[in-house]
Amino acid sequence: MLLVAGRPGHGKTTLGLQLLLDAARDGRKAVFFTLEFTEQQARRHLRSLDEGRHGLCDKLQILTSDDISADYIIRHLSGSERGTVAVIDYLQILDQQRSKPALSDQVLALGDFARQTGVVFGFISQVDRSFDPESKRLPDIRDIRLPNLVDLRLFNKAYFLHNGEARLQDVA
Known part of the structure; x- marks a missing residue:
């Protein structure tokens, strides 16, 4: 369960997609669940x-349904091999539709699924507007935008990006 976080335009999506390309290069199943992009954009x-160079992007699955939620993701990845990599774009809108479970419940369900199956999840995440690069170079876990509560x-792990710099840190 990896959180990839930064302000818009600082490389979160690029990093998430690169993780998927690397997984495909290693011969692993790679799936991009996006509530933001069309399949063509992705x-x-x-x-x-x-x-x-490698034609790897054609090996990746890209799912763009408005139904994307923890249940949808788990159903889709059920039976996947250990080491499958899935990137979810993005954390803060998984529960945007009121008919979907609370964000905290969805993250908990995906974490349980990851532990049981060995599927690796990356969550693209927004950093709150209150992050001030004048007071610190990179955001940290306290800067994650949480319109709906979730236990981080x-x-x-969390990977924080800003102005071409990056930092990986343990969360738990």
């Missing part, structure tokens, strides 16, 4: 990262 971004200790 494939275009993937091709720019792969630069057409459910994540194992």
Whole structure:
């Protein structure tokens, strides 16, 4: 359970997609669940990262349904091999539709699924507008935008990005 966090335009999606390309390069199943991009937009971004050298972006599954939620993701990944990598774009809108379970319940369910199956999850996450790069170079766990509460200790690691810099840290 990896959290990839930063302000808009600082490389969160690029990093998430690169994780998927690396997984595909290693012969693992790689799935991108996005509530933000169309499939064409995601494939275009993937091709720019792969630069057409390996054709890996065609091996990735891209799901763009408005039904994306923990239940949807678990159903889709059920039976996947250990080491499958899934990136969810993005954390803060998993429960945007009122008919979906609370964000904390969804993250808990995905964490349980990850422990049981060995599926690796990456969650693209927004950093709150209150993050001030004048007072610290990189955001940290306290800067995660949480319009709906979720226990961030459910994540194992967090990767923070800002202005070309990055830091990986343990969360739990």
